[in-house]
Amino acid sequence: MVVTVFGLGFVGLTTAVGFADKGMTVYGVDVDKNRIDILKDGRIPFHEPGLKEALERNLGKHFFLQEDTETVVAESDCVYYCVGTPYGKGGEADLTYLYRALDTTLAACNDDKYRVLVTKSTIPPSTTAEKIIPYIEAKGYLVGRQIGVANNPEFLREGSCWEDFIHADRIVMGVSDERTKQVLMELYAGFDIPKFCVSLNTGEFIKYLSNTLLATMISYANEMAQLADTIGGIDIAQAFRILHMDKRWGGSSMSSYVYPGCGYGGYCLPKDTNAIYAMGKEKGMDAQILKNVIAVNEARSDYMAMRIEEVMEIGGCIGILGLSFKPGSDDVRDTPAAKVISRLVADGYTNIVAYDPLAMEAFEQHYHLPIVYMVSVEEVLERAEKVVILTAWKEFADIATRTEKAIIDCRYML
Ligand SMILES: NC(=O)c1ccc[n+]([C@@H]2O[C@H](COP(=O)([O-])OP(=O)(O)OC[C@H]3O[C@@H](n4cnc5c(N)ncnc54)[C@H](O)[C@@H]3O)[C@@H](O)[C@H]2O)c1
Structure with a gap:
């Protein structure tokens, strides 16, 4: 079987x-030549x-x-789309x-070979049926006869992309x-993983069911933590750790x-929660x-900035530990650290030093915030008056x- 994959980011490169x-x-x-x-x-x-390691094993042998x-699409049985699906207006x-x-794909489909076009990018339920299929048909192709169309949502987590793809819990395919x-x-014959062929809309919906549940659990925990702060006298970390001891987890x-x-x-929960709400x-x-x-999440970074400002004088040096959206990753897309720091800067707190084990270069390129990057935790501890943990690196x-x-x-990691 020959497959072409469009988009070689976290999802596309792992899939390919x-x-x-x-x-x-x-x-x-990929359109990004540097990549x-x-x-x-x-x-x-x-x-x-x-x-x-997986790339090294396959580059030039099975992966090109x-x-x-045009040539590769013409040769392919399946074409996978793993391009970004960011926030719209x-x-x-x-x-x-x-x-x-x-x-690009359709321009290369000039023969009568049957190809299946599969969206792995996250797209809201009804997108394949109501947007992609009409889009392809408007260009003169008969879906189901000349071209097959499907979605195949991806559930991998950044930081464990390879493991999550190769040993996924389930493979969901929305097919018509x-x-x-x-x-x-x-x-997918070589994958010993439960496989579910479902309707097009169900395939897309399952991905949002998953991401919005995660977002909901996080916002619930954050609202409860803020409620605990408001009441006072509550050890929030201890309370949540004891909650997790319930056998039902x-x-x-x-x-x-x-x-x-x-x-x-990160790239997924904020945009996906907004997209399904929209x-x-x-x-x-x-x-x-x-x-x-969504509202609780948007307010959370301001609340954290307010907690910092309550104990910091303007002009004092704030030492930030952690910039990536989660530990184990160098991804800074929609990272809460950028929101908290932007708020501090807007409020006049411009004496900020920061350290992250992996994400400093990406953060600097992405956000252009007036902060000074340190080479180690020790340097932050030396320079800063107060230290703020924004990513839970071990x-x-x-x-x-x-x-x-x-x-x-x-x-709440200490
Ligand atoms: N990152 C995750 O953890 C994750 C998990 C599951 C699903 N998803 C979904 O998968 C999709 C991709 O996410 P990602 O994190 O891999 O994105 P990414 O930004 O890392 O990669 C997308 C890639 O697509 C390329 N691209 C854009 N237009 C192109 C085109 N016309 N032709 C070829 N390449 C093109 C970009 O240059 C980029 O390299 C999104 O819809 C996302 O929501 C992401």
Whole structure:
């Protein structure tokens, strides 16, 4: 089976190398030439354990980086779309990158070979049926006859992309016809993982069910933590840790989402929660829980900034520990650290030093905030008057034993 993958980010690169590792011939395509050059060199453009080794095993053997999209699409049985689906103007999913990749694909489909076009990017329920299929048909192709269309949502977590893809808990395929289903079942034949072929809308919905539940648990924990602060006399970290001892959690790592922090961030939860809320409104429902999950999350970074400002004089040096949206990752997209720091800067707190084990370069490039980057935790501890933890990296866990200075633990990790 020959597969072309459009978009070689966290999801696309993992998918491409994952299929290649299972013996398929995979062509990888990305509009970012710099990213292609890094990959051609056998390097990975972000931090993902296990992925570099998998790339090295497959590059030039089963996995090929291609600029000539026309030839590779023509040769492919399946074309995967793993491009970004960022926030649109009203919070909805912006499908621009997806349509562009579809245009490139369709321009190369000039014969009568049956190809299946699969969206792995996260797209709101009804997108395949109401937008993608009409888009393809408007260009003169008969879906289900000349071209198969499906969605195949991805559930991997950044920081464990490779492991989560290769040993996924479930494979969900939203399909509309039998032939497409057969092609996808053959594609995943080498994966000993429960597989579910569902309707197009169900496939898309399951992904949002998953992400909005995580977002809801985080906002719930953050609201409860703020309520505890308001009442007073409550050890918040202790209360949540004891909550997790309930046998009904069964020791599940899911409990880590029911724990307070600076608010959910990263590429997926913020945009996906907004997108499904926007989709609900478009279809005539104002989803109340989602609305408040979003509102609680938006207010959380301001609340954390306020906690810092309460104990800091303007002009004093604030030492930030942690910039990535979560430990184990160098991703800074929608990271709460940027929101908290931006708020501090807007309020006149411009004497800020910061350290993150992996994400400083990405943060500096992405946000252009007036902060001074330190080379180590020790340097932050030396320079700062007060220390603020914004990402729960393990290496910050013993910070209280390394300094006498006050620590504002926005992750409740100490
Ligand atoms: N990051 C995650 O943890 C995760 C998990 C599950 C699902 N998703 C979803 O998967 C999708 C991709 O996420 P990501 O984090 O991998 O994004 P990413 O930004 O890391 O990668 C997207 C890539 O697509 C490329 N691209 C854009 N337009 C293109 C085009 N027309 N042709 C070829 N390449 C193109 C970009 O240059 C970029 O390299 C999103 O819809 C996201 O919501 C992400």
